[in-house]
Amino acid sequence: MISEYFPVLLFLAVAAVIGIALLVLGNVLGPKKAVAEKLAPYECGFEAFEDARMRFDVRYYLVAILFILFDLEVAFLIPWAVVFEDVGLPALVAMGIFLLILTVGFIYEWKKGALEWE
Amino acid sequence: MTEFNTRDLVTILPELVFLGSIGAILIVDLFIKPSQRIVTHVLSILALAVTAGFVWSAAPAERVTAFGGMFVVDMIATTLKLAVLLTTALALVYGRHYMQERKLLVGEFYLLILFATLGMLLLVSAGNLVTAYLGLELLALSSYALVALNRDSAIAAEAAIKYFVLGALASGMLLYGMSMVYGATGTLDLARIVAATPDVQHPNLLAVGVVFIVVGVAFKLGAVPFHMWLPDVYHGAPTAVTTFIGSAPKLAAFGLAYRLLEDGLGGMSPHWSQMLAILAVLSLAVGNLFAIAQTNLKRMLAYSTISHVGFLLLGFVGATPAGYAAAMFYAVAYALTAVVAFGMIALLARAGFEADEIDDFKGLNQRSPWYAAVMATIMFSLAGVPPLFGFFAKLLVLKSAVDAGYLWLAIVAIVFAIVGLFYYLRVVKVMYFDDAIEGGTLVLPADRPLRWVLSVNGIALLGLGFASGPLFAWCNRAFGL
């Protein structure tokens, strides 16, 4: 019974060893030229510690939303592609409609200038 | 799961055509100059008309389902779709002048309304909880954005954020309810839910699910106490948007209520009819009493909407086909009256003048006897004065409530209808007996279609009163009576 969990134990052990090894190796072998940005926990273009209610460029949201949209498109496409031979023509039509809608949306955002940063 | 086939695509052909038209309009609108927005306007109305043509000609004699029961087309759906398309087209005609005067006539005004309409078409044809939710969200998300169309207006932004947050809350409750129903019955298909209802293992779980679904539906309808968003949104949104939001979505909300409560949860009607009776009484009371205190016409009409929702619910309490038929008649009558009521405000408004205070209608009779008469007709119809359209709508739901054994509810409704007369008649009174306030000169827009269609719509309230027999017979037929 308990022996069935042995692979898990093995996995945990290996993971711990690799994790620790990587950190140690990095620390030992890596060059250390510290600047303020490098010492910050997250490097994403913002000050890490300041008022949370700061002004935030709305373009970030725009890009994020557009990214999610086209990201999800792939999430729909892959399962469809996997079973394509089974679902046949109607599914092809349905997917065509889906992609058409997406294309129209894409044309819209392009023409409206949503893809221009400046 | 049934086989996925092309016949399904034929069944949703009207919706597909509509979607295709919206896509085309979207692209066309991108490539025209703002001064040519009339093209978008005409195309939008054309798209609505063509879709209505498809809905009409593809109307099946019997109930037809597609995609394994996800999508239902029956006479109820057909009727509601036609009414939704007509009301939306009217709202577009009434709104153009208003939006143009305020430099708000952007392509998005049309596109969002069209997408919301698509959502409504889907909603009234829902055969599955998922379809219903999908349609609802398409409608709701478009509506939130529509309310905020005037980005420079503080009250519009406030209204939009309130609408959005409360709408999200209501959607959450609805989803929660749906999940409980799914948990109790093991299916999302409305027809199977109703079949599984008599022998569910946990009837209380199902009952709690019903409560949450009723809350979601009540929010959409605007029944008390889930009505709070309504006055703020009607007031804050640009009048042209209010014209739309205040009319067609009521039809969709009726469709939602019918699909979920009767098609899906018909077996639970003893539970929800009690709840709806309570909501009806609260709506009648709050709607009519609060409306009296309003000085802003849009807010007054918002409270009037709430009271009308109370009347609409009278048709539901009996959970009989006759009651649903009366409620559907009521929804259609209300949508056609509300759209022209807000249309009147849009008509009288001009740049820098909203015309949405009741005082703005003072002495309208001296300035334009014709539109004063139209407005009076609208008010009388809303108040339910015979022989106008609204009178028959009220009469029929009252009768259905009495037949269902809710005599006390009918009496409450009549009492509040009489209270309601007070504020409708006040509008008539200021139009005919008060002098116009200084500077309130009347400049009617040169928009000929607006004036003509609005006049016809107004007179139609009288004409439809006389034609209410066939219309009601139609509604009865839709429910197999």
Add this chain to the structure above:
Amino acid sequence: MTISKTLLLVIVLAPLFGAVLAGLFGRQIGRVGAHTVTIGGVALSCALSFVVLYQLVWGGAATFNENVYTWFEIGRYSAHVGFLIDKLTAMMMVVVTFVSLLVHLYTIGYMHEDDGYQRFFSYISLFTFSMLMLVMGNNFLQLFFGWEAVGLVSYLLIGFWFKRPTAIFANMKAFLVNRVGDFGFLLGIAGVLLWFGGSLDYATVFAYAQDPSNEMGARTVELIAGHPWHVATIVGICLFIGAMGKSAQVPLHIWLPDSMEGPTPISALIHAATMVTAGIFMVARMSPIFELSDTALSFILIIGATGALFTGLIGVVQNDIKRVVAYSTLSQLGYMTVALGASAYAAGVFHLMTHAFFKALLFLGAGSVIIAMHHEQDMRHMGGLRKYMPITWITMWIGSLALAGAPGFAGFFSKDAIIEAVGESHRFGSGYAYACVLIGVFVTALYTFRSLYMTFHGKERFVVDAHDAHGHGHDDAHHDDHGHHEPGHLAHAPHESPWVVTVPLMLLAIPSIVIGFLTIGPMLFGSYFDGVIFVREANDVLGELGRNFHGAGGMILHGLQTAPFWLALAGFAVATYIWLFNPSIAAWFAKTFRPLQTLLMNKYYADDVSQAVFSKGGIALGRGLWKAGDVAVIDGAIVNGSAGLVARLAGAVRRLQSGYLYHYAFAMILGLILLLGGLWWGVTRMAA
């Protein structure tokens, strides 16, 4: 052969179409367009009405009774628009459309300088539509619709010249008096719905009323405990009160003389030939109900007889040419009502028809005189007009002879039939009625020929002011703006009216002579009204008369030997002597019998009494109510109270609709908890 539904719809809708076109697009289609569409519509409907009459009488068509449109159905009760076309209806349709058509034609000449030309045509076409709806309906609801619609148009037309204060006063009066009648009428209809089988369809109600097993004649109801009343009497009297308003019966007659403020074509069409006879038509149509109650019929008989005599007497002292004709109309309506009260419905309807022709003729003739006299209506400033306007003169003579009942003319047959029918009747009040109608014959002849002589014969009592004759187009249609003319002074000599005026006169003169001779046989004593008008065996006075009837020619010969003829002759002789040869007698008479003269000049003070009782009483009542009700209840409780209520409500609204999002969300959660609580309560109660 059956009557086609389409045909009937065209008859009804053609005038409506004309009215809508002329009313809404009057400016666009112009004057010629307006009168073309309306006359075209009415002419079409007139022609088709004749077709319907032909089909019914000679074509052997069955009575048409069908619903054409269902307005609404509420439970067991349903409201329809439907037509009941039998011979009574067909006769009314022909009379209405024929007179209406001639009046339309006449209007071209009479109104041609009026600014409201298109409006006027629209109104009279609308009136024709409403009147047709009234007579063709097959149920009480439609009857009531037509009833109110003709009232509305009449009201609009009396006040057509809305800049004249007298016209506004007159139409207010007509409106208010008719409301009194309508109230009774509505109660009557409610009674029918309540007691006569729960339906408003004529066929159902009449079948129910006649079904012996229902014993409607004996059924009583105790409106006040301990006082059983026959339902038929209550319903009959209530319905008749409606007829009293519309058909101007004493004491609700006071609006009709004042209605002469409207343009003359209207007086002819609405206030003489058609609308005012609607009450007569209605009672005849309801004969199965009225036959159930002798009390109601006696009531009708007495009211009618009183009107027939006493309003005629007022006509003798009137000097306004239109008012004489108006009082004569009141008197003749009294005759028709007497016939109804004596159960001689056919005679009443027959008189309705003959009267429509000759009274329209007299009114239009009076209008023609008024045009010639440049809108002078006072007969004291007329005289000797016969040489200026021969056609009007001759046709007026024909009309007058018909009215006075000269043997052979239309009025002779119908009036004699009524008088003899009353003589045969044994109903309570029939003795009084018989006396009234007999004396009435003398009075009728007296005022008829008086006005004829004062207008057309004798010396000219007007002066033609030649000096400013060039300054005026003839006949300034609006006539309220010639205060610069002294009474009796004309800009230029009177002359015959144009053909659009005289042709209708001539066309009306023909039936005024022959219609009685041609139709009395079938209508009164034949089978014309079989199955339409219902008379109980015991009341059948016309059947009694019919046994002694040997053709129209025989009736003329017989008529020469009876009292009415000699009374009429006496009236004629007296009128001729006084007003043609020796006018001083009239002055002497007036001086000697001053109280009588004053009484008549003041119309028995009916106006004053009704004003004192109703208006002053109304004001007093109003003031009382104002003090008690208005100041205390309305101002105190409702107005100030409602202002307070609004303020309180506004406070409540502000608190509840605070505008804070979290309040809104909180309300939703509370609502959810409320519903869940309700559910829990319900579930536990069900379990218990």
